[in-house]
Amino acid sequence: MRFVSICCVCLVFVQLLAAASNPSGVILNLYDAFGKETPGTELGWGYSVLIRFQGKTILFDSGGDAGKFAKNTKALGVDLKQVDFAVLSHSHGDHGSGFDYAFKVNPALKLYVPEDSMFGAGQGLRLPVVPREIVDALPPEQRYFRGEERTASGPWGSRYWKARTEAVGANREIALGVFLIATRSPLMGNFSRAHAGDPPVLTQLPELSLALVTSQGIVLVTGCSHSGIEAILRQAKGALAKDIQLVIGGFHLLPYTAAEIQQLARTMKEDLGVHRVAPAHCTGMLGFHIFREVYGKDFVAAGLASEVTFAP
Numbered sequence: 001m002r003f004v005s006i007c008c009v010c011l012v013f014v015q016l017l018a019a020a021s022n023p024s025g026v027i028l029n030l031y032d033a034f035g036k037e038t039p040g041t042e043l044g045w046g047y048s049v050l051i052r053f054q055g056k057t058i059l060f061d062s063g064g065d066a067g068k069f070a071k072n073t074k075a076l077g078v079d080l081k082q083v084d085f086a087v088l089s090h091s092h093g094d095h096g097s098g099f100d101y102a103f104k105v106n107p108a109l110k111l112y113v114p115e116d117s118m119f120g121a122g123q124g125l126r127l128p129v130v131p132r133e134i135v136d137a138l139p140p141e142q143r144y145f146r147g148e149e150r151t152a153s154g155p156w157g158s159r160y161w162k163a164r165t166e167a168v169g170a171n172r173e174i175a176l177g178v179f180l181i182a183t184r185s186p187l188m189g190n191f192s193r194a195h196a197g198d199p200p201v202l203t204q205l206p207e208l209s210l211a212l213v214t215s216q217g218i219v220l221v222t223g224c225s226h227s228g229i230e231a232i233l234r235q236a237k238g239a240l241a242k243d244i245q246l247v248i249g250g251f252h253l254l255p256y257t258a259a260e261i262q263q264l265a266r267t268m269k270e271d272l273g274v275h276r277v278a279p280a281h282c283t284g285m286l287g288f289h290i291f292r293e294v295y296g297k298d299f300v301a302a303g304l305a306s307e308v309t310f311a312p
Contacts, residue, residue, distance in 0.1 A: 024309045025053040025212065025219065027248055027302075030072050031063030031098065032280055035303025040075025043304060044068040046094035047223060047250055047281040050078055053212050054312065056175055059086040059109075060210055061223050062098025069098030076305060085110040087180065089223025090207045108164065112180060114206035115169030168208060171239045179211040181220070181236045183227035209249075211236045216311045217275070218242050222249035224282050229253075230264065233272050244274040246310050248302055250281035261287050265294040278302035 029035065031048035046064030050057065059080070063069040073080060080102050086109055088096050102109060135147050172180050185205040209232050210221040220236050222229065229251045233244060247268075253261050268274045278300035279291050292299045302308050 025051070025214065025312050027051050027219075027221065027278075027308045027310075028076065028078070029280065029302055029304050029306045029308075030076065030078065031061075031069055032304040034280075034285075035305050038075065038305035041072045041305055042068045046097070048072075048095075048098060049221065049248070050083075051210070051212070051221065053219075054175075054177055056084045056178065057082050058178070058210070059083045059102065060221050061087070061089050061095040062102055064094035064097050066098050066100040070101040072304070073101075080105040080109075083109060085112065085174070087111070087208055087210055088113045089209065090114055090205060090226060091116055092224065095223050110164045110166070112166055112168050112174060112208065114182065114208050115167040116206045169206065171235075177213040179213065179236075179240065181209040181211050181232060181239065183207050183209070183232055183235055185226035185228075207232075209236065211240060212310075213240060213242065214245060214311055217245035219245055219310050220247040220249075222247065222251070224250040225252040230267060230272070233268065233274065237272065244272065246276040246278060246300075246308070247274055248278035248280065248300070248308060251279050251283040251287060253279075253287040254282055254284040256284075256287075258286060258290060261290045262294070265291050269294060276300055278308050 028050045029048075030050055031044060031046050033043050033045050035041075035043070044063060044065050046061075048059070048061045048063040048069060050059055052058075063072075083102075083106060086099070086102065088099070088111060091114070099111070135143055138147075140146060168174075168180050168182060170182050172182075174180055183206075185207060205226050207223065207225075207227050209223070209225075212219040212221075218236055218240055220233065222232055225232055229247070233247065237244060251264075253264070256264075265277075268277065276298045277291050277295050279287055280302045283291070300308055
């Protein structure tokens with residue numbers, strides 16, 4: 001009997017050691033417009049989550065108001081000095097405003113942003129060729145680049161110029177098992193033209209999602225899914241050749257009808273094989289309702305202050 005007891009104790013000890021060395025991943029919602037009432041936090045339109053995975057602490061987006069973001073991080077006991085690196089999904093203010101506070105707390109914070117001139121990414125601007133005699137006729141102080149012919153190239157300055165910012169325009173592994181999935185929205189962006197009379201060209205909105213490769217598949221974190229949540233899921237599955245264990249974040253379904261959302265939810269579950277969903281932010285309350293119906297026990301409520309765990 002004593003031998004059996006010792007064996008049981010040893011087994012429990014081994015299990016505890018295994019759990020300690022292989023902890024679950026956790027995603028903590030720091031900023032959203034819904035969630036259970038939690039002392040010290042404040043709802044706001046926008047999105048931000050803190051991710052703990054494989055020994056790394058990652059900040060994904062930072063909400064729409066630096067003051068609320070600061071308030072929520074303090075109330076939830078988050079020390080931004082401990083963040084290893086951050087990711088900004090896209091250029092909209094409801095995802096990036098809190099970085100003003102994050103950089104104040106952690107000035108050396110590494111930030112990955114989409115390859116977008118909004119964030120200082122390199123960009124070439126063609127200057128029209130002007131006859132040399134016209135250039136020479138101008139006073140020197142009115143000649144571009146003192147009269148030299150060159151491209152007005154970036155990188156442009158940005159609000160994040162003090163940060164260790166890096167623009168990413170393609171899928172990329174940034175830490176062990178941590179990937180950035182780069183997409184562009186066919187529906188959003190900026191129209192521009194090189195010269196008067198040229199047809200306007202849509203520069204599609206660049207967007208980054210975060211993919212964590214776990215023992216049970218991909219955990220995909222999205223900001224607003226302007227590129228289309230289905231397209232982002234397909235991109236992640238194709239790039240990493242694994243199933244989607246969990247997708248969490250904004251699905252951008254506010255403009256869509258119940259029938260359209262129903263079809264999307266079915267496609268995600270039945271065709272794409274997404275095991276669990278934790279819709280947030282711009283998914284919309286209609287979207288929450290429909291995904292809850294379609295996914296049942298595999299629907300995860302993921303509002304402000306929620307903690308969503310997943311297998312490492």
